[in-house]
Amino acid sequence: MSNEIRHYPADVIEKQTAAFLSSFGMPDDYVKTTAMIMTDSDKRGIDTHGIACIPNYRTRAKNNWITLDGEITTVRNNPLTALLDAGGGLGYPVAHKAMSIAIEKAQKMGLASVAVRNSAHFGATGYYTRMAAAEGLVGFAFTSTSAPRVVPALAAEGRLGTNPIAFTAPTKRNKPFNLDMATSTVASGKIRNKAVEGQPLPEGWAVDENGQPMTDAAEYFNGANMTSLGGTRELGSHKGYGLGSMVEILGACLTGSSLVMSPNHGKRTPGSMEIGHFFIAIDPTFFRDKGAFEETTDQLIDDLRATQRIDADQPVMVAGEPEDMIEEERAKTGIPIPPGLREKLKTLAAETGAEFYLD
Amino acid sequence: MAELGGEGEVKYFSEETLREQISVLMRAWGMPEDYIATTAKAMADADACGIDTHGISMLPPYFKRQRGKLITIDGPVTIVNETPVSALIDGGGGLGYVPGVTATKLAIKKAKEIGMASTVVRNSAHFGATGYYTRMMADEGLVGIATTSAALRKVAPTFGKDPKFSTNPIAFAAPTKRNKTFSLDMATTTVAGGKVRNKYNENLPLPLGWANDADGNPTTDATVVIEEQGGTQTPLGGTRELGSHKGYGLAAMVEILSCAFSGAKIMTSDSDAQATPGSMDIGHFFLAIDPKIFNPDIPFEESVDQMIDDLRASTPVDPSQPVMVAGEPEDIMRDERKETGIPIPSGLRGAIEDVCRESNTEFLFV
Numbered sequence: 014m015s016n017e018i019r020h021y022p023a024d025v026i027e028k029q030t031a032a033f034l035s036s037f038g039m040p041d042d043y044v045k046t047t048a049m050i051m052t053d054s055d056k057r058g059i060d061t062h063g064i065a066c067i068p069n070y071r072t073r074a075k076n077n078w079i080t081l082d083g084e085i086t087t088v089r090n091n092p093l094t095a096l097l098d099a100g101g102g103l104g105y106p107v108a109h110k111a112m113s114i115a116i117e118k119a120q121k122m123g124l125a126s127v128a129v130r131n132s133a134h135f136g137a138t139g140y141y142t143r144m145a146a147a148e149g150l151v152g153f154a155f156t157s158t159s160a161p162r163v164v165p166a167l168a169a170e171g172r173l174g175t176n177p178i179a180f181t182a183p184t185k186r187n188k189p190f191n192l193d194m195a196t197s198t199v200a201s202g203k204i205r206n207k208a209v210e211g212q213p214l215p216e217g218w219a220v221d222e223n224g225q226p227m228t229d230a231a232e233y234f235n236g237a238n239m240t241s242l243g244g245t246r247e248l249g250s251h252k253g254y255g256l257g258s259m260v261e262i263l264g265a266c267l268t269g270s271s272l273v274m275s276p277n278h279g280k281r282t283p284g285s286m287e288i289g290h291f292f293i294a295i296d297p298t299f300f301r302d303k304g305a306f307e308e309t310t311d312q313l314i315d316d317l318r319a320t321q322r323i324d325a326d327q328p329v330m331v332a333g334e335p336e337d338m339i340e341e342e343r344a345k346t347g348i349p350i351p352p353g354l355r356e357k358l359k360t361l362a363a364e365t366g367a368e369f370y371l372d
Numbered sequence: 373m374a375e376l377g378g379e380g381e382v383k384y385f386s387e388e389t390l391r392e393q394i395s396v397l398m399r400a401w402g403m404p405e406d407y408i409a410t411t412a413k414a415m416a417d418a419d420a421c422g423i424d425t426h427g428i429s430m431l432p433p434y435f436k437r438q439r440g441k442l443i444t445i446d447g448p449v450t451i452v453n454e455t456p457v458s459a460l461i462d463g464g465g466g467l468g469y470v471p472g473v474t475a476t477k478l479a480i481k482k483a484k485e486i487g488m489a490s491t492v493v494r495n496s497a498h499f500g501a502t503g504y505y506t507r508m509m510a511d512e513g514l515v516g517i518a519t520t521s522a523a524l525r526k527v528a529p530t531f532g533k534d535p536k537f538s539t540n541p542i543a544f545a546a547p548t549k550r551n552k553t554f555s556l557d558m559a560t561t562t563v564a565g566g567k568v569r570n571k572y573n574e575n576l577p578l579p580l581g582w583a584n585d586a587d588g589n590p591t592t593d594a595t596v597v598i599e600e601q602g603g604t605q606t607p608l609g610g611t612r613e614l615g616s617h618k619g620y621g622l623a624a625m626v627e628i629l630s631c632a633f634s635g636a637k638i639m640t641s642d643s644d645a646q647a648t649p650g651s652m653d654i655g656h657f658f659l660a661i662d663p664k665i666f667n668p669d670i671p672f673e674e675s676v677d678q679m680i681d682d683l684r685a686s687t688p689v690d691p692s693q694p695v696m697v698a699g700e701p702e703d704i705m706r707d708e709r710k711e712t713g714i715p716i717p718s719g720l721r722g723a724i725e726d727v728c729r730e731s732n733t734e735f736l737f738v
Contacts, residue, residue: 089665089667092486093486096668124457124489124490125488126488126661128666151628165695167694168686168687169687169688172682172686180625182625190625192621192622198609198615199615223689224687225689242608243609243614244610244615248562248581248582248610248614249563252608255556255558258554258679259546262544266663266670266672266675266679267661267663267666268666269666269670272678272679272682274682295490295633297632297633299458300453300458300460300634300635301634301635309632309635309638310628312641313624316638316640317532317624320531320532320533320534320536321532321534323532323587323588324531329530329532332620
C-alpha cells in the first residue's frame with residue numbers, strides 16, 4: 014500500500030459508502046439517502062462527516078448503540094409541525110424526511126418545524142438547511158449530540174456537546190448563504206489533527222480536567238475538554254456556552270430526547286443513542302414579494318465579499334463559500350482519501366464482506 | 373455608559389420613577405400617548421435587570437436622534453401584511469419598542485393558535501434589549517427567538533479591514549417551571565462596545581482579540597476604536613484561529629433575518645438608495661414556537677429545568693465563581709435592584725437633566 018493520497022470520483026465514494034452501509038445491515042432505501050448525504054460532505058470538503066465516519070458507524074452498529082433498520086414513524090402531525098421517531102437509526106434518512114416535511118408544510122402554510130427524537134449522528138447539519146434553500150426557503154437545523162465534551166463558561170467539566178447550528182438563506186446570483194457551525198471553539202477533528210502533527214494547540218481551544226487552558230494536543234485525549242466558542246470568559250465563551258445551551262434546548266428538550274449531560278444519556282433505550290434534531294423552514298414570500306428576499310441576501314453577500322482585505326491574498330468570504338470552492342475543485346480532481354483511512358476501510362471491507370472500490 | 377459616572381455620587385431610584393422620567397420625555401418629544409407606556413416599560417426593564425447600556429442611558433442619544441430627524445417619534449406603527457402564521461409591520465420610522473412589542477404580541481397570539489409564527493418589522497429604530505421580546509414569549513409558555521439590525525458599523529468580517537456590521541444581537545428564551553426563564557441575549561461581537569469604552573476611559577489595554585486596528589491587525593489600544601481611527605471590534609471568536617468566522621457568520625445571519633424578510637435597509641450597503649427620510653430603517657425578526665405542539669414525552673419545561681440544574685451543578689474552575697446559565701446574572705441583578713433601587717451615576721443624571729431642560733420638561737432624578 015502506498016503512502017500517497019489518492020483521489021476518487023464522487024460516485025465511487027458514494028458507491029463505497031453504500032456498500033459499507035449495506036454490509037452493516039442498513040435497508041436499501043436508507044442506504045441510498047445516507048450515502049448521498051455522506052458523500053455530499055466529502056464533495057464539499059467536510060471530511061469529518063463523510064466516508065471517514067464509516068468505521069465509527071460500524072462500531073456503533075456492532076455494539077447495538079444504533080439500530081440501522083430502525084423504523085421511522087410519525088408520532089405527531091399538525092399543519093405546521095411534526096414529531097418523528099427515528100427508531101434508533103442513523104440520523105440521515107429521518108433528518109432528510111423531516112426537512113422534506115418541513116419544506117412541504119412551509120410551502121403550503123408559510124413556515125413549519127419538524128422535531129426528531131430517538132436518532133443518532135446525521136452528518137453535516139448544513140446539508141438539511143441547504144435542502145430548504147434549494148426550494149427558496151430559509152432553513153434552520155439544530156442537533157443534540159452523544160458526548161459532553163464542551164465546558165460551560167467558568168466550568169471545569171464537559172457538559173454540552175459540540176451542538177451545531179445551521180442556517181441557510183436562498184439567493185439568486187450567488188450560492189446560498191450557508192452557515193454550519195459547532196458552538197465549540199473548534200471541532201474535535203482539528204484537535205486530533207494537531208495531535209497527529211505533533212503541534213501545540215492554540216490557547217483557548219481546550220482545557221484540562223481542572224478547567225485550565227492547555228496546549229499539549231497529545232494530552233487532550235486524556236480527559237481534557239473543548240471550550241465553548243469564545244475560548245475564554247474574557248473573549249466571550251459565555252456566548253458560545255449560551256448558544257450551545259440553546260441548541261440543547263431545541264435539539265433535546267423540544268424533541269423529548271435525553272440531555273447530553275445526563276449520566277443516562279444514550280442508555281435509556283437499547284439500540285438508540287437518543288439524539289434529537291430540530292428543523293425549521295420559512296417561506297420568505299409570506300413577508301415580501303417573490304425574489305425580494307434573495308435580492309437583499311445577494312446584496313449582503315456582494316457587500317461582504319467587497320470588504321477591504323487585511324491580506325491581499327486572503328479574500329473575505331461568506332459562510333458556505335469555502336465549501337462551494339472545494340466542491341468545484343473536487344468535481345475536477347476527485348475526492349482525496351488519505352492512506353490511513355483507505356487502509357482502515359480496506360480492512361473493514363474484508364471484515365464485513367463489502368465490495369472494496371478504492372484500490 | 374460608565375464613562376458618564378464621573379466622580380460624583382450615585383443615586384438610587386425605583387423602576388417606577390425611571391418609567392415616569394422616560395414617559396415625560398417621550399411625551400415632550402411628541403410620542404403618541406398610547407406608545408409611551410410600552411416604551412417606558414421596556415426601557416426601564418433593561419435598567420431593572422442591569423442592562424444599563426439599553427435603558428435610560430439611551431435617552432440622550434434618542435433626544436439627539438429625534439431632534440435631528442433621524443427618527444420620527446410619532447411615526448405610526450402599521451401592519452403591512454398578515455397571514456395566520458406571519459406579519460410584516462412597519463415601524464413608521466419611530467423608536468423600535470412599540471413595533472417590537474406589537475410584533476412580539478402578534479407572534480405570541482398566532483403561535484398559540486397554530487403552533488408557531490414569525491413576525492418581522494421594517495422602518496424601525498433602536499428597540500432596547502433584544503431579550504426583552506423573547507422573555508415576553510417565554511412568559512406565555514413559548515420558545516422565542518429575536519434578532520435586530522443596528523445602525524453603527526463597527527465590526528469587520530473575518531479577514532476584512534473595514535467595518536460592515538453593527539453588534540447584531542440575537543436573543544433566545546425558553547420557558548421553565550421551577551427555574552427562572554432561560555434567556556440568552558448576546559451581541560455577535562466578542563464584547564459589547566461599552567466594554568471597550570470602559571477600558572479606554574481607564575487607560576487600560578484591551579485583551580488581545582477584542583479589537584483590530586485600521587490595518588486589521590489585533591490591537592490592545594482602545595483609542596483606535598473609540599476615537600474612530602479606523603479600528604473595528606471583532607466578531608465573537610476574536611481571531612480566525614479562535615473561530616471569529618463563526619461570530620461573523622452569526623452576524624450575517626442576524627442581518628439576513630432582520631432585513632431580508634422585512635425589507636429593512638442592510639447596513640453593509642454604502643448605497644443611499646434605500647435611505648428613508650426620518651427613519652433609520654432598522655429591521656427586527658421574531659419567531660415564536662409553542663413547545664406543546666410537539667408534546668414530547670418528557671414535558672418541555674421539565675427538561676429545560678433539568679438542563680439548567682445540571683449546568684449550574686457543573687464543577688466550577690474557581691469555587692468562588694459558580695457556573696451560571698444565560699439570564700441568571702440579570703435575574704440576580706433584578707432581585708438586588710428591587711432592594712436597592714436602580715443606581716444612576718451623576719454623569720448620566722447630568723446628561724438627562726440637560727435633555728429635560730432642552731425638552732422643557734420635568735427632571736425627576738433629583
